Amino acid sequence: MSTDKDRFLTIFNQISSSLLADIQSLPGLSDSLKSQLTTYYSTCLPYTVPGGKMTRGLTVIKGVEVLKSRPLTDKEYTDAAILGWQVEWLQAFFLVADDIMDGSITRRGQPCWYQRPNVTQDNAINDALILENMIYQTLRRHFKGHPSYVGILELFIDTTYRTEIGQHIDTNGTPYAEGKRAPLDLGRFTLDRYRGCVRYKTSYYSFYLSCALALAYCGYSQDSEEGKALYGKAEEVCMRLGEYFQIQDDVLDAFAPPEVLGKIGTDIEDAKCSWLVCKALELVNEDQKQILVDHYGKHEEEGVKKVKELYKELKLEELYHEYEEEQKKACDELIASIEPESFRDLFTFLLGKIYKRQK
Structure with a gap:
């Protein structure tokens, strides 16, 4: 099965070249302005995507391969890679915005895009x-x-909408009143909100x-009986994998060294509704809870350390x-129920990518 990153990156370069050429063809702009825009985005795209x-x-390529049950033609590979x-572009859009909202410092071992010299927060939002x-633009082309x-x-469209709803739930774990953060309400940190x-x-x-993109590309319609069953089973498995992945991410944010994780975890300082704080609130006594009341959601190094010590104590x-x-175990059992059998390989691949990951 082809998962060659070098070949995949070649397709990125082709897509980027076309998008930069689109800037050059914008009507009513001087050559000087077009040159400035092209220079800026020729840095932005490889940095963020x-x-x-x-x-x-x-995973899209892998999905098309398992559904076709044969090696892909060059055209099929290129389409699947595009x-x-x-999906990676969508991830970049989310991460650039998320880093600004969270006030993050690093991403993938380097400064967040908005932290770069000559970018500024306003530019990064745009x-x-x-x-x-x-x-x-790329899908249309x-x-x-x-x-x-x-x-x-x-x-x-649907995935972007759903992700933005999730971001609202995440960033509104602590309510705001008159534009200012209200006092921390630990009662909002529940596993129901978290899930x-x-x-x-x-x-x-x-x-x-x-x-789902692999299914759509291979001609499976959500309106057909077969398609409904496949999309439904994919959603069922992916919801479980996603929860596992995010809980794993929360644990790594608190305990993985930044040099291994590739970023500095800030969930405690940002008062995130993480799995760790939700579980802690189920287990703490009154004295332990006071540690969270006093220190959770505050940008104080000593306070963050005390919260992490509480997590270890619990x-x-x-x-x-x-x-x-x-x-x-639950994922293995769910994957084993998928038909056709060849489609199982995709979810086994995904589970293998996250099981016991360290970053």
Whole structure:
């Protein structure tokens, strides 16, 4: 099965070249302005879009391969890779915006895009919107004549909407009054809120979208009985994988060294509704709860340290490892129920990518 990153990155370069050429063809702009725009985005695109493991994009290729049950032709590979890169573009749009909202410092081992010299926060907000728009430019260029063009567009539209709903749930874990953060309300940190956030913020775009794009490209319609069953099973597995992935992410945010994780975790300072704080609130006594009241959501190094010490005292890492094994077993059983059998390989591939990951 082809998951060659170098070949995949070649397609990124082709897509980027076309998008930069689009800027050059904009009417009514001077050559000087076009040159400035092209120079800026020729830095922005490789900085924000590729990077990391690129699992979301490669999953589309893997999905098309398992559904075709044969090696892909060059045209099929290119199409699948272009779709895969649009998932990576969507990820870039979300991350550029998310880093601004969270006040993050690093991403993938380097400064966040908005932290770069000569970018500024205002520019970065606009850049996030342009990254999103580029998805639709690329889809129109390559798939306008494809039988599944409308279905593919709808998958991106629906996934973006759902992810933004998840982001709202995430960023509104602490209420605001008259434009200012209200006093921390630990009662809002529940596993119910957490699961809703994870389903919408993570599971759909990180797992389901790639699988659904492979189905759409291969001609499976959500209106047919066979298609409904396949999309439904993909969604069921991906929601479970997404929750597992996000809980894993929360644990890594608190405990993984930044040099391994590739970013500095800020969930405690940002008062995130993380799995760790939700579980802690189920287990704490009154004295332990006071530590969270006093220090959660504050940008104080000593306070963050005390919250992490509380997590260790409550043995939350051990609880997570028990959860991880339970999820692995549940995912294996769910994957085994998928028909056709060849489609199972895609979800086994995804589970293998996240099981016991360290970053």
